[in-house]
Amino acid sequence: MAIRKNRRFHPEIPTSSLSDIMFFLFLFFLIISTLANPNVIKLTLPKAQTNETTNKDHISISVTEDKKYYLNKEEVPFDQLEQALYDKTTAANDKTVVVRVPADNKVQDLVDLMQMGVKLKLNFVIATSK
Numbered sequence: 001m002a003i004r005k006n007r008r009f010h011p012e013i014p015t016s017s018l019s020d021i022m023f024f025l026f027l028f029f030l031i032i033s034t035l036a037n038p039n040v041i042k043l044t045l046p047k048a049q050t051n052e053t054t055n056k057d058h059i060s061i062s063v064t065e066d067k068k069y070y071l072n073k074e075e076v077p078f079d080q081l082e083q084a085l086y087d088k089t090t091a092a093n094d095k096t097v098v099v100r101v102p103a104d105n106k107v108q109d110l111v112d113l114m115q116m117g118v119k120l121k122l123n124f125v126i127a128t129s130k
Contacts, residue, residue, distance in 0.1 A: 046087055059088050060127075078089040082116045089122060100127040 061081075062070040069081050076084045089095060097117060101110050110126070117124040 032129065058096055058098050059085070059094060060100060061085070061096040061113060062106060063113070065102055066121060067105075067109065078112075082119070085116060085122075086120055089120065090119060095121070096123045096125060098127050099126050 018080060060070075060072055062073075064070075067078075069076050069078055071084050073080065085097070089097070099110070099113055102115075114124055116122075
């Protein structure tokens with residue numbers, strides 16, 4: 001009497017470590033994507049024929065469409081903006097400030113910022129896109 005044993009091969013793919021690998025890849029791409037674009041304040045800048053680049057170590061003021069003011073990516077209320085700007089320019093010993101105002105905003109918003117620059121004797125540069 002010949003008894004046959006069932007020796008069929010059932011291939012299996014071990015997937016226990018796959019979730020760990022996917023988690024580490026997700027973290028890696030998440031960290032790299034935040035480092036790739038440090039300017040996270042999205043603005044539609046006014047257009048210009050020519051552009052000049054500035055050095056990376058500058059002080060920037062950004063104004064959003066809903067009139068939130070950011071000084072080097074830190075939100076600052078408008079009434080405290082002049083003092084914060086004075087503190088940053090004296091600490092950095094840099095008199096050049098890049099102003100990023102959306103193309104849709106009123107001219108008065110830009111004029112208010114320029115008046116602060118005149119009081120503090122700063123050089124303002126308006127950021128544009130090509």
